[in-house]
Amino acid sequence: MSALAGQAAPQQSRRIETAPLIVLIVLAGTVAWLWWSGMAEEILVYSDDISYLVVQHLELVAWAGGLAILVAVPVGVVLSRPAFRLFSEAVMQVFNIGSTVPTLAILALSMTLLGIGTVPAVFGLWAATLLPIVRNTYAGLRAVPPHLVEAAIGMGMTPRQVLWRVELPNALFVIFGGIRTALAICVGSAPLVFLIGAGGLGELIFTGISLDELPMMMAGAIPTAMLAVLVDFILGQIQYYLVPRGINPLR
Amino acid sequence: MIRLENLTKHYGPAHDPLIAVDNVSLDLPTGEICVLLGPSGCGKTTTMKMINRLIQPTGGKVFINGKDTSTVDPIELRRSIGYVIQQIGLFPNKTIEENICVVPDLLGWDRRKSRDRAKELLELVGLQPDLFLKRYPKELSGGQQQRVGVLRALAADPPVMLMDEPFGAIDPINREVIQEEFLKMQREIRKTIIFVSHDLDEAVKMADKIAIFRSGKLEQYAAPDDLLARPANSFIEDFLGSDRALKRLRLVSVGDAMETDFITVLETDSVEHARARIRSSRSAAAFVLDAEGAPRSVLSEQVAEACSGTVGDHAEPVKSTVPITGDLRQAVSVMFAHDMPLLPCIDEAGRLAGVMSYRSIVHHLGHGGKA
Ligand SMILES: Nc1ncnc2c1ncn2[C@@H]1O[C@H](COP(=O)(O)OP(=O)(O)OP(=O)(O)O)[C@@H](O)[C@H]1O
Ligand SMILES: [Mg+2]
Numbered sequence: 001m002s003a004l005a006g007q008a009a010p011q012q013s014r015r016i017e018t019a020p021l022i023v024l025i026v027l028a029g030t031v032a033w034l035w036w037s038g039m040a041e042e043i044l045v046y047s048d049d050i051s052y053l054v055v056q057h058l059e060l061v062a063w064a065g066g067l068a069i070l071v072a073v074p075v076g077v078v079l080s081r082p083a084f085r086l087f088s089e090a091v092m093q094v095f096n097i098g099s100t101v102p103t104l105a106i107l108a109l110s111m112t113l114l115g116i117g118t119v120p121a122v123f124g125l126w127a128a129t130l131l132p133i134v135r136n137t138y139a140g141l142r143a144v145p146p147h148l149v150e151a152a153i154g155m156g157m158t159p160r161q162v163l164w165r166v167e168l169p170n171a172l173f174v175i176f177g178g179i180r181t182a183l184a185i186c187v188g189s190a191p192l193v194f195l196i197g198a199g200g201l202g203e204l205i206f207t208g209i210s211l212d213e214l215p216m217m218m219a220g221a222i223p224t225a226m227l228a229v230l231v232d233f234i235l236g237q238i239q240y241y242l243v244p245r246g247i248n249p250l251r
Numbered sequence: 252m253i254r255l256e257n258l259t260k261h262y263g264p265a266h267d268p269l270i271a272v273d274n275v276s277l278d279l280p281t282g283e284i285c286v287l288l289g290p291s292g293c294g295k296t297t298t299m300k301m302i303n304r305l306i307q308p309t310g311g312k313v314f315i316n317g318k319d320t321s322t323v324d325p326i327e328l329r330r331s332i333g334y335v336i337q338q339i340g341l342f343p344n345k346t347i348e349e350n351i352c353v354v355p356d357l358l359g360w361d362r363r364k365s366r367d368r369a370k371e372l373l374e375l376v377g378l379q380p381d382l383f384l385k386r387y388p389k390e391l392s393g394g395q396q397q398r399v400g401v402l403r404a405l406a407a408d409p410p411v412m413l414m415d416e417p418f419g420a421i422d423p424i425n426r427e428v429i430q431e432e433f434l435k436m437q438r439e440i441r442k443t444i445i446f447v448s449h450d451l452d453e454a455v456k457m458a459d460k461i462a463i464f465r466s467g468k469l470e471q472y473a474a475p476d477d478l479l480a481r482p483a484n485s486f487i488e489d490f491l492g493s494d495r496a497l498k499r500l501r502l503v504s505v506g507d508a509m510e511t512d513f514i515t516v517l518e519t520d521s522v523e524h525a526r527a528r529i530r531s532s533r534s535a536a537a538f539v540l541d542a543e544g545a546p547r548s549v550l551s552e553q554v555a556e557a558c559s560g561t562v563g564d565h566a567e568p569v570k571s572t573v574p575i576t577g578d579l580r581q582a583v584s585v586m587f588a589h590d591m592p593l594l595p596c597i598d599e600a601g602r603l604a605g606v607m608s609y610r611s612i613v614h615h616l617g618h619g620g621k622a
Contacts, residue, residue, distance in 0.1 A: 151340030154305055154413075155354050155403075156330030169344035246343045246387030 023229045031222070042215035043222075049204060054223055057200040060118070061190050061231070064125035065183050072130045072182075073175065076137025077163070092138060099131035103189040111196045121198030129186040136178025140171030170247055176239040183235060187228045191220065201227075253279040253302070253411065253443055258311035260297050260467075271297045273467040274311070279460060281316075281410075282441035286454040289464035290490070295447045298464070299413050302445060303332045315411055330357055333404030333412035333442070337419050339396050341388040347373075347399055348384040354407040365406070372402040376432060394425045401433065405440070415447045430456055451491065455479070455498055463487055476502045480616075496616055497580075505582050506575035508615040509596045509605030515540055516550065518563035525562050526555040535608065536593050539566050544602035546572060546595040572597045575604050579615075582607045 034040045079088040103124070110124035144167050152166045168175075194202030204220025207213070245251050258275045261268035272294040279285045287295040300306040302313050304325045313320045320328055341350050348369045355365035370380040376398045388396055397418060404412055418426045418433075430453065437444070448454050454461050455475045463470045463478070471483040479499045482488040491498070514537040516525045525537045529552050536551045539562060548566035558565045570589045573582045575596050586594050586607070594607040 145338075147336055147338040147340050148342060150305065151334070151336050152342075154300075154303055154329055154334040154336065156326050156328075156357055158326055161357070166342055166344075170342070172344075244344050244387070246345065246389060 024233075027222070027226055027229065034218070039215055039218070043219045046204060046216060046219040050201075050219055050223055053199065053201050053203055053220070054227070057190055057224070057227065060121055060125060060193060060198060060200055061183070061186050061227075063122045064129055064190075065186050067122070068126050068129035068133055068182060068186070069179060071126075072133035072178075073137050076134045076175075077141065077168075079134070079138045080141035080167075088138070092135065095131050095134055099135070103128045103185070104192055104195075107189075107192055107196055116197035118198050120196055121193035121200075124196070125186050125189060125193065128189055129182040132182040132185065133175070133178045136181075137171070137175050140174030140178075141167055143174065144170045169244065173239070173243045173247055173249065176235075176243060180232060180235045180239065184228060184232050187224075187231050191224055252281050252314075252316055253285075253445065254314040254317075255298070255302075256312045256314065258298065258301055258313065259309045260294070260301060260306060261309040268309075270467050272301070272308075275464075275467075275469045276311075277460075277462055277469065277472050279443060279445070281443050283459035284437065284444040284446055284457055285460045285462055286446045286448050286458035287462050287464060288448055288451065288454045289470075291449065293464040294467040295449075295464055296415055297467075299415055299445055299447055302411075303329050303334060303413055305329075330354055330407065331409050331411070333407075333409040333414075335400050335404045335412070335414040335417040337416040337447075339400040339420060341396055341399060341403070343388050346385050346387055347391070350388065350399060351403050351406050353403060354409075358407055360407075368406060369402075372405060373399075375436065376402065393421055394429065397421055397429060398432075405442075410443060412442045412444045414444060416449070417446070418453070426453070433457075451498070455502065463490065499616060500579040500583060500612075503579045503615060504575070505573055505577045505579065505596050505607060506605070508579055508582075508611055509575065509607050510534070510611050511605045513538060513603065513606040515603070516562050518548075518561065518566070520562045522550070522555055522559050522562060522565060525550050529555055534606070536606075537562070538569075538595060538603060538606075539563075540603055543600070545597065546603040549593065549595075551593070569595055573607065574599075579612060583612065 031040070034043065078084060079091060106128050107121070107124040110120040110127065114120035114123060148166055148170065149162060152162045157165065190200050191202030191205050193200055194206050201220045201224045205217050205224070206220075208215070208217025208220060240248070240250055243250075255275055255277050258272060259270075260272040262271055263269045275294075275298060277285070287298060289295055297306055301308045302315075302320070304320065315332075341347075342353070345353075348366060351369040351372060352360075352365040355368060360368075369384065373380045373383055378395060378398065383391070383395075383399075388399070391399065397420065401414075401417060404414070418429050421429065434457065446457060448457070458475050460472060461475055461478050462472045465486055471478060471487050473481075473483075476499060478487070479491060479495045479502070482491055482495070488495075510533075512533065514525075514528050514532055514534050516528065516537045516539060518539050529535070529537055536549050537555070538546045539548045539550070541547045546569045548568050550562050550566040554565050554567075570591060571585050572595045573585050575598055582594055582596070586592065586609070592609060595603050596605040596607055598604040
């Protein structure tokens, strides 16, 4: 049994490690093809725009993602506390329904409330990013075996120590999974914020579409795709090394 | 010393409560193991958890070394009591070292001191520290995890330990090994231990006192040998099983039950001389010893009555012996295996120290044991 499990783990981790690599290879292939076909030159005309917009794009994602993590994890923790158990399931139901609302709709609502510009954009992305993190934080904490909590209390930990030393570390892998999903959504949705006047790589994509300029659209689309893969890859690495070996199914 | 005084726990509505623990009182002297035993749902775990206040009693009091525990801060109280849960409960996010050091860390011990302690404890149960300290629980076998679970409870050297079926999640063979190991340790560390079990054999082996529960009530509280010899009522008799007399065999040491008025003769003695010696004693045979005093051969009463000549011509070689440190179960087993109605008992030096016969066993059990 244990020998089998020991073999399964590295295999699984290799599979997970190779997934983003394959995507990178596909992307590199696309870039190479563009180069060979001559379109690359047409795209590179926009290189100044690209480097400016990538930074803007990442700033939006960083603000929305960072604020979402800061808010969602504590909310998930609070909802998982015994005192809130009674209505936490109901709140989670509302959240689950909320997470089916398309990001575009959220941005539209956000614009209705806050007008156009960076603030409503960050707010809209933040709202779309929030839910998976809350859900995974809550689920991860609820999934910590009750006997671990009981052992911790029985050994004389205060409730805060139980949370920090036992519950959060043991839920960390699941919480991180939520953060990864959420940031993938965030990066992928970020081009939409151009529609409410916050710039980002969406500027090239949507302008390219409306002007029927394929190279311009590609100049927005390719970096967007690469950023999405890169962010997920980096988060994956962080998850792999940050979550201790004892509770990390990947290692 | 642990003292429970009318300890009671009710669950559910006050007008129609489920009585999980009903007016339990008992005293456990310092350094002894009390096993709480009884069928499922009889209130063992509830009783135990009221001692470290994981469960708030409905009524009654718990005293540890004379101090009413309800007057102590529960966090402080729990840090001073070793706690082993049935599911082992090692923290999977912590290494073995960190797991063992949980309570020392909570108590703010110097880091070096607590890490040294972890090392020392692992060595105590034969787990190499350099191999195990940095491992995670999932990288240990079930038996190893169970050992670490007990070590973790011992880490801060608490005078009192609560153990809820600590050796439950393990196969019977390894369980025996761990039990032996733990008893050996206990002989040195002398903790006062409340130990929950549903296994009578385990209870008989580990306990200084056994508390038998039924539906929340303490039915009998006695030393294992007492309990097996004198069950207080028919429920306990049924619970102990019809082979309870046999279970007692294990509790009596050979040295306590053997007869010491055995007869020795020389090989050169005449059979007539040996016969006269046997007749004038309660013994049914005479032993021939070698120069070191070890039993070499035996002349039984029947042979002595029927033969003549020298003892050396007729005595039969001794087929087996039992050490006086062994228990009666071992002795009986050897007697059955070799068809020996008289079994020589030898001391550490191998010298004949006594003789075990069926009569002495029956006599010992019939008299209700060493108490
Ligand atoms: N939180 C609770 N609420 C209501 N009833 C409970 C609760 N905890 C325990 N009980 C009841 O109290 C009784 C005693 O339970 P306890 O856990 O002490 O049994 P036990 O002797 O440890 O049994 P086992 O050998 O199965 O572990 C049982 O009838 C159980 O159903
Ligand atoms: Mg129990």
